[in-house]
Amino acid sequence: MRDRSSKSASYSVDLVLMTAMGDKLAILLARNSSERERWSVPWRIPQSGEALDAAANRAAHDALGESPAWTEQIGAFGDGKRHPSEIDVSVAYLALVPHETATLRAGYTWFQVADLPALSPRQRAMVEGATQTIQSRLDQAPIAFRLLPATFTLSELQQMYELLLGKRLHKASFRRALQAAWLVEPTDEWRSEGRGRPAQLFRYLPKKRRRAHRGVRFDFLYP
Amino acid sequence: MRDRSSKSASYSVDLVLMTAMGDKLAILLARNSSERERWSVPWRIPQSGEALDAAANRAAHDALGESPAWTEQIGAFGDGKRHPSEIDVSVAYLALVPHETATLRAGYTWFQVADLPALSPRQRAMVEGATQTIQSRLDQAPIAFRLLPATFTLSELQQMYELLLGKRLHKASFRRALQAAWLVEPTDEWRSEGRGRPAQLFRYLPKKRRRAHRGVRFDFLYP
């Protein structure tokens, strides 16, 4: 991608940048300049002394011209699987942007996660890990909100959760749970979308902390 | 720790190995051979081509002579914080062993996590991350079971959860939730512990998968 010259570097920072396009998750890939018609997750070798987070953020800026709405480290990938370059270890970051406000630089394209081109085995594992991270942290961090613009309707929010969870949700239950969590604030704007009654716009503005007292949960499925 | 000679290496694998001693969490530290009375989390520089997991496992073998009951990557630590050596990036692993069956090699000692000696800032951050990982994954993975011997009483299991969660749990509710999850199987052994009625021993043997249908949860507290 760049710094291809420095062969001695032994680790990279790779960026799994995701967005929601319609009712599908999409991931940002960069065209591989050397090999034609090959794609890869954006990655770079940190400059000497550069923090890992900073390197991930710079990779995002190169693609979008702005910082993602959410960034989180997924982990380090090393095992047997090969990287686009001769890198020993790659530190993967998950980043999220709302699709509405994202404008791509040349050489970058969105691909639906269900329909990705060939990737290096290591980067394939990163994408796998990214989707698992999203699912597992969906109830602990405002993942869904970072994939939406600053204001949104409750139906849009619900559709985002349904997309990320991969299942339908009940409208009334969804809104009651949302209200109990004190996460959104209504604005005085409304949006009329063709048919039907206009929807009120909300913004993400968490107010209360969760109540701590709750028993144990045994929600795991593997040994 | 070893391979101190190879200055060119730019990443390490560090092992946060934890156990439960009585009613306290403890972590394994290695005496620093070069500087007297300094301690550090066990770490090593992977051999060329060695997988990260394998390096973590070898570090555990050096300390215990056996593989941990649980191993999981925490993440890569790079930012400003210094490592014992001049390493750019350290990949941290969390590992768990039951205290009953663990025998330490020379040069290694358990320290209560509440009362650790001075560590490098980066390793201090790893320990912090390890405890957070434990708490956040306690309901998704059999963390508590990996800190117990193969058979245990339900009271011991409950005490382990109370230790990890940092709060008291209700006995009847705990057992009902456990029964509903189909995670343990009774053995035909009993243990008499001084006073009181003997307790039946159980083993970890998950049978059912969790039911998938459950609404959304908004359990997060930070923006």
Add this chain to the structure above:
DNA sequence: CCAAAAGTGTTGGTTCTACACCCATGG
């Protein structure tokens, strides 16, 4: 018998889900 720890039944309150219903708008 008494203290201590294991193990279980019951009950009242909270939370969840599904259904039903009303509201506002475009065609």
Add this chain to the structure above:
DNA sequence: CCATGGGTGTAGAACCAACACTTTTGG
């Protein structure tokens, strides 16, 4: 006026925490 999507009330089920209770051992 009717189809469509937004938004809300309520009842039955499921869940949960606390209490009370029985059981079985050691002293």
